Amino acid sequence: MSATPSPSRAVPTDRSGLRLISSSTRRPPLREVWAYRELLRSLVVRNLKVKYQRSVLGFVWTLLNPILTITVLTVVFTYFIKIRVDHYWAFVFSGYFVWNFILQMLSSATYMLAEHAPLRRSVAFPSVVLVLATAASRMVEFLIEMVIALLLLAIFHHHGLPAPLILLPLLILLQLLLAIGLTMPIATLSVFYSDVQHAMPIVLLMLFYLSPVFYPASLVPESLRTLYLLNPIAALLTLYHDVLYAGQWPPAWLFASVSLTAVLVCVLGYAIFDRYNALFAEIL
Amino acid sequence: MRSSLKSSKPSGHPAVVCRSVTKRFYHYDHRTTSLRERFIRTVLRRPLHVRHAEFSLEDFDLEVEAGEAVALIGPNGSGKSTVLRLIAGIYAPTQGVVETRGRIAAIIELGVGFNPELTGAENVRLYAAVMGLSRVELAARFDEIVAFADLGHFIDEPVKYYSSGMQARLAFSVAVCVDPDILLVDEVLAVGDQEFRRRCVERLEAFHARGGTLLVVTHDLESVASLCSRAVWVEHGRIRADGPGHEVLAAYQASA
Numbered sequence: 001m002s003a004t005p006s007p008s009r010a011v012p013t014d015r016s017g018l019r020l021i022s023s024s025t026r027r028p029p030l031r032e033v034w035a036y037r038e039l040l041r042s043l044v045v046r047n048l049k050v051k052y053q054r055s056v057l058g059f060v061w062t063l064l065n066p067i068l069t070i071t072v073l074t075v076v077f078t079y080f081i082k083i084r085v086d087h088y089w090a091f092v093f094s095g096y097f098v099w100n101f102i103l104q105m106l107s108s109a110t111y112m113l114a115e116h117a118p119l120r121r122s123v124a125f126p127s128v129v130l131v132l133a134t135a136a137s138r139m140v141e142f143l144i145e146m147v148i149a150l151l152l153l154a155i156f157h158h159h160g161l162p163a164p165l166i167l168l169p170l171l172i173l174l175q176l177l178l179a180i181g182l183t184m185p186i187a188t189l190s191v192f193y194s195d196v197q198h199a200m201p202i203v204l205l206m207l208f209y210l211s212p213v214f215y216p217a218s219l220v221p222e223s224l225r226t227l228y229l230l231n232p233i234a235a236l237l238t239l240y241h242d243v244l245y246a247g248q249w250p251p252a253w254l255f256a257s258v259s260l261t262a263v264l265v266c267v268l269g270y271a272i273f274d275r276y277n278a279l280f281a282e283i284l
Numbered sequence: 285m286r287s288s289l290k291s292s293k294p295s296g297h298p299a300v301v302c303r304s305v306t307k308r309f310y311h312y313d314h315r316t317t318s319l320r321e322r323f324i325r326t327v328l329r330r331p332l333h334v335r336h337a338e339f340s341l342e343d344f345d346l347e348v349e350a351g352e353a354v355a356l357i358g359p360n361g362s363g364k365s366t367v368l369r370l371i372a373g374i375y376a377p378t379q380g381v382v383e384t385r386g387r388i389a390a391i392i393e394l395g396v397g398f399n400p401e402l403t404g405a406e407n408v409r410l411y412a413a414v415m416g417l418s419r420v421e422l423a424a425r426f427d428e429i430v431a432f433a434d435l436g437h438f439i440d441e442p443v444k445y446y447s448s449g450m451q452a453r454l455a456f457s458v459a460v461c462v463d464p465d466i467l468l469v470d471e472v473l474a475v476g477d478q479e480f481r482r483r484c485v486e487r488l489e490a491f492h493a494r495g496g497t498l499l500v501v502t503h504d505l506e507s508v509a510s511l512c513s514r515a516v517w518v519e520h521g522r523i524r525a526d527g528p529g530h531e532v533l534a535a536y537q538a539s540a
Binding site: 035036038039041042043046115116118119120121122123124125192193194195199278281282 | 309317318319320322369372373374375376388390391392393395396397398399400402406409410411413414415416417418419
């Protein structure tokens with residue numbers, strides 16, 4: 001047995017570890033999550049299984065919703081309201097899946113902790129694993145959607161692969177950080193206040209209109225654009241449009257500000273989540 | 285009154301240490317759970333929460349050596365389960381320090397946190413994963429878990445269709461099979477038939493013989509008397525007595 005104590009509030013999987021429960025000492029969050037990688041893997045596999053094993057069409061269902069939405073948006077904004085965007089379908093394709101990912105993360109934030117409340121009341125584990133598991137299983141779906149979108153855009157829109165596309169992995173990372181960072185405080189709040197689940201659909205609907213999902217940010221009046229881009233989701237989508245739709249290098253200041261916001265939101269979100277983590281088992 | 289008779293077990297590393305642990309729970313006469321109310325109360329400067337301490341564990345000290353088997357006894361609501369939850373790390377202490385060494389499995393409220401919507405097999409997998417078992421380790425033990433729980437084809441049915449006895453059997457089976465260093469058992473012996481209780485005690489004996497640390501909360505004193513060399517009598521959130529099993533037991537029974 002190791003004589004050196006490894007202070008932490010969670011059960012280490014390392015058999016020799018000494019667990020200390022006190023408010024002052026603990027492991028850094030990433031190491032804590034690493035100790036629970038088996039739980040993370042198991043939750044992701046289960047999330048995907050539950051979603052797909054009982055439906056015949058499986059992944060087609062996941063794809064059908066965004067495809068139909070994109071089709072309707074394209075018809076409406078090409079034939080009814082004539083928006084001045086070339087290849088409008090390509091424009092919607094380059095941002096819609098990103099929006100959909102964030103939308104699904106934020107709407108599941110209200111119940112993701114309650115779903116595993118019985119387990120949390122019997123075993124001590126870091127609840128942040130539940131948030132990460134949801135993010136990871138959604139990410140699997142997103143990546144498949146992205147490959148499809150990328151293929152369609154490369155073949156019918158760009159007729160090739162523009163160089164800025166190499167920024168895509170970075171954009172996806174920012175998207176992940178932002179989504180997780182926003183999910184954590186919402187999940188925390190919904191443990192204490194049941195209003196959150198009523199408020200979320202309204203907030204998400206507002207965000208849908210106030211983010212460039214079906215119109216480009218360039219249509220926002222110049223005087224309001226800085227204010228508009230303070231919404232990190234709007235800024236992130238604009239980056240995606242630059243890279244995926246326009247095939248251009250995005251402005252460095254926008255890229256830097258989205259990166260900074262994403263990291264900040266994530267750190268702040270985790271701080272809030274972590275502060276109330278110890279109470280989840282008692283309240284849920 | 286608190287006697288501090290130490291058990292005669294050889295002292296190695298302590299597996300569990302609680303040092304002046306205090307845990308307070310509150311009863312809320314009023315608790316604001318909506319934002320609208322919060323807003324109104326803030327504007328009117330009314331208190332958000334009206335509460336009084338309903339139950340508390342005060343200044344609780346406990347040290348359990350690795351390999352010891354300890355029974356926690358005491359009347360309902362005396363704080364026994366709270367002690368187990370604090371040791372398991374599910375609750376954070378209001379004050380004080382809890383230290384543990386090794387992997388902990390806890391069977392609390394007759395279960396190990398099964399999700400009623402998932403099947404028995406899925407719950408076993410989830411529990412094994414949260415305890416840090418790899419897929420290979422679980423695969424080697426899965427049949428043993430199912431065999432001990434004796435569920436037959438029910439293992440592939442959602443846990444919500446299980447009887448309380450079946451749930452307790454599966455919970456006990458999976459908690460023992462994840463090979464913990466410290467096993468916390470809360471009242472699992474109260475359900476299940478005579479046959480199951482006998483097998484449980486056998487299992488606990490085998491676990492103890494292998495050097496596992498055991499903490500059992502029970503009202504069924506006879507069934508653990510042979511197993512636990514030490515007993516801790518908890519009442520009103522404080523330790524009334526701590527010492528050799530039969531002595532504490534006799535004192536407890538005499539008072540009741």
